[in-house]
Amino acid sequence: MNPLTDGVAESLPIDRMIPARAQIPEDPNPGNYIVVDVAQFSTTVPELFANGAEYIHITEDRGDEPAFKRDNPRARIGGGSGPEYQGEPGYDFFNSPSFVQDVDVAGRPTAMTSTNGGNAVTDLRLAGSDDVDIYVGGLTNGVALADHLRERDGKTYFVAAGSGGKPSPEDVAGALFIARHLFEDPPTDRELSVYLEMVEFSKGPKYERRPRIKRTDLYEYALDVDSRDVVPKLDGQKLYNVSKDS
Template sequence: MGRDDTGHNRLDERLIERCEDVPAEPGPGAYVVIDTMHFSNTVIELLARSAMHVHVPDERGEEFDYQASRPEMLIGGGRTASYEPEDGYDFFNSPSYVQNIDVEGRPVSMTSTNGGRTVTTLRERGGDDVDVYIGAPLNARAVGTHLRGRDRPVRLVSAGYKGDVAVEDHVGAALVSRYLDGIPPAETTIELF
């Protein structure tokens, strides 16, 4: 799914602008969920800190059931007004907050209002025909390069914010798309973004 014959970025044909625009029956392929402000970067940070995996439950609150079957698991949920995890949670959806918890070799479960909801929407509607990836400007090169040249279509899903388009998610989608097309952005473009 690289660049077309003209060498142009194919962002327009692969972008889904927000979770609410995910088709009722998404076609088979790879879907990159981009929720730049929190969810995507929190997942990336957890994995960079050597979490065993990051499980995204179908609904908020199911993290507790998942943790009951795996007591070593850390779970993420909402935060208090003083930026601490809500009762029962080990962390909240913040890449900077999870830098201070030990997740190495441990499974993690978390969701979010935007990115986590987009992941579950894709899983529910697409089933086994859909492979879900997490993307953001932080890992755009790695995700785009990994998915380049696959024989399945790649769609970029900006999670949005409470049903609205989120510009920062589109920035992440634009960067992933550039790497998918083998047209890496110039350093000045990256700095501008």
Template sequence: MHAERELSVSDRILRSRSEIPADPPAGDYVVVDVTHFSTTVTELLGNGAAYVHVTDERGDEFEFQEEVPEALIGGGKTDDYEPHEGYDFFNSPSYVQRFDVTDTPTAMTSKNGGAAVTTLSDRGSEDIDVFVGGYTNAVAVAEYLRERDAPTFVVAAGSRGEETTDDLLGAVLIDRYLRERPLTADERAHFVALLEAAKGPGYAEKHEVRRKDLHEYATAINARDVVPHLDGDRLVRARDR
């Protein structure tokens, strides 16, 4: 029996990053920030980026780019959904499609998913491995982790330390695949509808970039086979082991 199946649902799913223990138990941790950190990271690596360096704080990307001049860096956005001055992109799976990132270093963070990754890195030990997952790579992450002899914890990043419906949906979806309970066609459509509903009716009035982020990327269940894995301070594609 795989280790993650021996945990209760309340043990294996952390409902927000504020639930990350001060001394996390050994195991594999999947950070879920569906809209949009998990999806953006998965797109960058899926499009061939060398890695995604996760900075400790927003603004640290500039120092990283000084050290790695060829890097593309992500930060905040303007009201017109363009990157803030000095940045190449922002946290958007659709916006990053504008770049050929093949073999290119990238760097970014986010106040929820990125912060969860660095929190686990700071509090963890060599007995902890950190991954990133969402709707788009749920089955890839689950299949990879099922082959590992470690308990799996799924961290729904949430917002400002509070739980959010979209990240809990992503966590539940990954947990389904971890327990080898794939979605039926009807359930798949339902998970898409739930994620769209979780963002609220006002989302239809948002900028085209955000509408694409949600409807063309974040809801694309299992569209990617990418398993982002934290190696030091970089998210890279996990390799078979």
């Protein structure tokens, strides 16, 4: 008898959780890998697709996006947040789910990366092989992603991107939320409120000291559970929405 694990669903094996980008293995096991970066990458990506983006090219390095746009003149590209979170000159948007609402991406290719989630996608792509499939998920599209992966073969691994090489509570909470849905043991209302509190109290205090857009991104977007039927999957260096409804 183990009081810490008795009653916990056997379908949540702890060896499927990668609690930080820095812990992505050099030779990942075959399977499906979900990159979870709740604030902001895993929330911005579904918003770009919800607003009609054709695909999202994940650049290997920040600064590669202008070259992508030269080759794809219709593209919209994302860069750093810039002064006061207004974006950088020469870029169309930055990693913010609220900022991209006013960017015309419908039917257009886009390109971006991010320090944690975007780079975790790239790390997995470079380390993996043809038997590693990479997805992006958060609280907004986690249910749709779980429904999609439940119909696929292979084990699923959860990459809680973290920050600065260390785990982040909000990403672990997001990964657990998706896992519970994937294994058909969804969190109760009370459990969900705890997950959301983990996200809010991990980021909220810091965002109170930053421009309002950060709080908008958190409270109006990142915490808007099950609001997007978007399933971002990497093909080559590009994310596509492979949802049946796309």
